Amino acid sequence: MAIEIKEAIASEELRSIAELAEKIWHECYSEILSAQQIDYMVEKFQSYQAMVSQIEKQNYRYYAVYDDGEICGYIGAKPESDDRYFLSKLYLKQDKRGRGIARLMMNSVFTEARNAGKKRVYLTVNKYNNHSINVYKRIGFEVIDSVVTDIGGGYVMDDYVMEYKL
Numbered sequence: 001m002a003i004e005i006k007e008a009i010a011s012e013e014l015r016s017i018a019e020l021a022e023k024i025w026h027e028c029y030s031e032i033l034s035a036q037q038i039d040y041m042v043e044k045f046q047s048y049q050a051m052v053s054q055i056e057k058q059n060y061r062y063y064a065v066y067d068d069g070e071i072c073g074y075i076g077a078k079p080e081s082d083d084r085y086f087l088s089k090l091y092l093k094q095d096k097r098g099r100g101i102a103r104l105m106m107n108s109v110f111t112e113a114r115n116a117g118k119k120r121v122y123l124t125v126n127k128y129n130n131h132s133i134n135v136y137k138r139i140g141f142e143v144i145d146s147v148v149t150d151i152g153g154g155y156v157m158d159d160y161v162m163e164y165k166l
């Protein structure tokens with residue numbers, strides 16, 4: 001296992017993330033969200049066009065995770081205008097989980113956040129996404145709030161807000 005985490009800038013790198021995202025989101029959210037809501041969210045947040053717009057207009061950065069040169073996960077994040085860094089996306093293919101790759105991904109997020117001069121990293125996670133919540137707690141995140149966000153199309157996201165102090 002040789003893991004490499006690299007910022008995705010070229011359009012083909014972002015297109016590979018979009019393709020991977022569609023697979024992972026359908027697989028990991030199928031027990032907690034309807035297929036229609038997953039399709040809606042993938043299109044709105046994780047399509048190639050959506051990511052290009054987030055990068056150009058909202059200061060997002062995407063990172064692809066490679067195992068022996070093959071894409072197996074991705075990260076999306078952005079600095080806020082205050083002392084926080086927003087970890088928006090952290091996804092790994094199912095067959096790559098449980099091997100410590102999430103730690104490497106988190107460490108790279110913490111390095112980016114520190115380099116940007118930030119003091120805290122925060123994320124939102126679906127309240128029923130128990131595995132991810134446990135992983136985040138284990139890494140040192142704490143639940144600080146809960147939010148229900150209207151994402152349009154008649155859908156809401158029911159999330160915890162978790163924070164890690166750098």
Ligand SMILES: CC(C)(COP(=O)(O)OP(=O)(O)OC[C@H]1O[C@@H](n2cnc3c(N)ncnc32)[C@H](O)[C@@H]1OP(=O)(O)O)[C@@H](O)C(=O)NCCC(=O)NCCS
Binds near residue numbers: 090092097125134135
């Ligand atoms: C979230 C995700 C990236 C985590 O990756 P992972 O490979 O499953 O995580 P790991 O197995 O490497 O676990 C990371 C740490 O959490 C610990 N952990 C895992 N499950 C745990 C549990 N139930 N209780 C306590 N700790 C746990 C691991 O032991 C490890 O700690 P260590 O490094 O000290 O040994 C991955 O599960 C994923 O992509 N899930 C689907 C997508 C998703 O839901 N993303 C989050 C959206 S907000």
